[in-house]
Amino acid sequence: MTQTPMRVRAEIDLAALRANVRALRARAPHAQLMAVVKSDAYGHGAVPCARAALDAGATWLGTATPQEALALRAAGFDGPLLCWLWTPGGPWGAAVEAGIDVAVSGMWALTEAVDAARAVGRTARVQLKADTGLGRNGCQPADWPELVRHALAAEAEGTVRVTGLWSHFACADEPGHPSIAAQLALFQEMVAYAEKEGLTPEVRHIANSPATLTLPETHLDLVRTGIAMYGVSPSPELGTSADLGLRPVMTLAASVALVKQVPTGHGVSYGHHYVTDRATTLALIPAGYADGIPRHASGTAPVLVGGKWRRIAGRVAMDQFVVDLGADGDTLEAGAEALLFGPGDRGEPTAEDWARAADTIAYEIVTRIGSRVPRVYVHEDPDS
Known part of the structure; x- marks a missing residue:
């Protein structure tokens, strides 16, 4: 049975969490x-x-x-x-x-x-x-x-x-x-x-x-x-998650809701803080500050869409934000996956990347993801 794609989802890797606990226990064996x-x-x-x-x-x-x-x-x-x-x-x-x-x-x-x-x-x-x-x-x-x-x-x-x-x-x-x-x-x-x-x-x-x-x-x-x-690393001074032998547990992903071409000089999102400097392709990501996406990440936070990092274009709204796909965006279609953050295995940003972009700490990035974002648990069985 094919599962209906979700608007946005937080995938929680419980195998990674168990591995992190074991790694932390090894740091404090007594x-x-x-x-x-x-x-x-x-x-x-x-x-x-x-x-x-x-x-x-x-x-x-x-x-x-x-x-x-x-x-x-x-x-x-x-x-x-x-x-x-x-x-x-x-x-x-x-x-x-x-x-x-x-x-x-x-x-x-x-x-x-x-x-x-x-x-x-x-x-x-x-x-x-x-x-x-x-x-x-x-x-x-x-x-x-x-x-x-x-x-x-x-x-x-x-x-x-x-x-x-x-x-x-x-x-x-x-x-x-x-x-x-x-x-x-x-x-x-x-x-x-x-x-x-x-x-x-x-x-x-x-x-x-x-x-x-x-x-x-x-x-x-x-x-x-x-x-x-x-x-998640407690601080940049201590190193990245990988430096510390830890694996991020949460991956935040969304389905692209709309892809469209716009002309030069087109304003994007509230206040028109972003205006296109060329004819380009925009993608609508259906997640916003009601889902826990920091509004103060407007214009700065990275998203992996179509195999490339894109920056949020303009303001994050309550339920959605936009990324500018540039010249290569005409190959992307609605329903494509946008990776906001995760472990980085597929080239996606991490929560630490989002923290830098939003001038905050990674604790806040993961903790603020709201209750209307479904949590999807993988590797629930420790023996699987």
């Missing part, structure tokens, strides 16, 4: 690996990617929001799972009842975790987060003794079990940045204090994707791999 599947697995699909990562040897899953964590539990994932982005009044009870490890960065959060544990009659699994210099979530060093003291009291009461101590790097993607060593040293001090006071965590962790790839001294008990698991 640590457990947490597969971070927040934001719908960076746009790749949380449930299939979580399953593939666990198949490849990940032992933990990680999410930002409690809703993401609860959805994984509802999908049948019953192993270790950490959720770290909480706000007052969140679904603490549901998370405690589901055995989700909840991150605590301050006294208000510990209080809500304890109250939830009492309400549902189950010990809350809590991981205390230290702010070692990132300045986002996490407990400041000056407030750490109070948080540790109250956590110990909650453990004695039986409402809490402190399962982890953790932090997050600010500049691990910048090799040699002085904050890296400073944060690691401070984290080790804060861990030592908590353990001296009587906490016995199961895991201590600070390494994100770039630290996993380049800083073995940070691996400790557990590494948290996000963007690298999806085959």
Whole structure:
């Protein structure tokens, strides 16, 4: 049976994801690996990617929001799972009842975790987060003794079990940045204090994707791999995906919707920021910023059409954009494949190429691909 071509699709190669997880595990052979599947697995699909990562040897899953964590539990994932982005009044009870490890960065959060544990009659699994210099979530060093003291009291009461101590790097993607060593040293001090006071965590962790790839001294008990698991380099300073032994998991493709000839001086898309300088052929790509194509990639981002790189001509619109095919475009027909980004095997741009064109990072390029773009999974069976 012939499959109807899709307007636009994101092909997700789960074999590549499993290979990336194995490569990351080899970088940190003595640590457990947490597969971070927040934001719908960076746009790749949380449930299939979580399953593939666990198949490849990940032992933990990680999410930002409690809703993401609860959805994984509802999908049948019953192993270790950490959720770290909480706000007052969140679904603490549901998370405690589901055995989700909840991150605590301050006294208000510990209080809500304890109250939830009492309400549902189950010990809350809590991981205390230290702010070692990132300045986002996490407990400041000056407030750490109070948080540790109250956590110990909650453990004695039986409402809490402190399962982890953790932090997050600010500049691990910048090799040699002085904050890296400073944060690691401070984290080790804060861990030592908590353990001296009587906490016995199961895991201590600070390494994100770039630290996993380049800083073995940070691996400790557990590494948290996000963007690298999806085959995207954490930063240009660390090298390309290929340099790091990773393969991009997502390929974004579309079917050309229209091919037409236009004369010299023809404006293209809103505002006529692109005007043809010759008689030429235009191709309409039916994907736009409602699908996650960055509007600020207008006029700059590359697309492989008809075997050649073309630049977006004019502004990206909500549902579509245009490329100028030039003199050789009259051989292309509607229905031809346009490759926006992928691993690069067929000469197509990568997400990193799009990030440079849009003056952003590749994390944003893959994560922003919207829900109306179907995800098509290939190599779902690890034995195939």
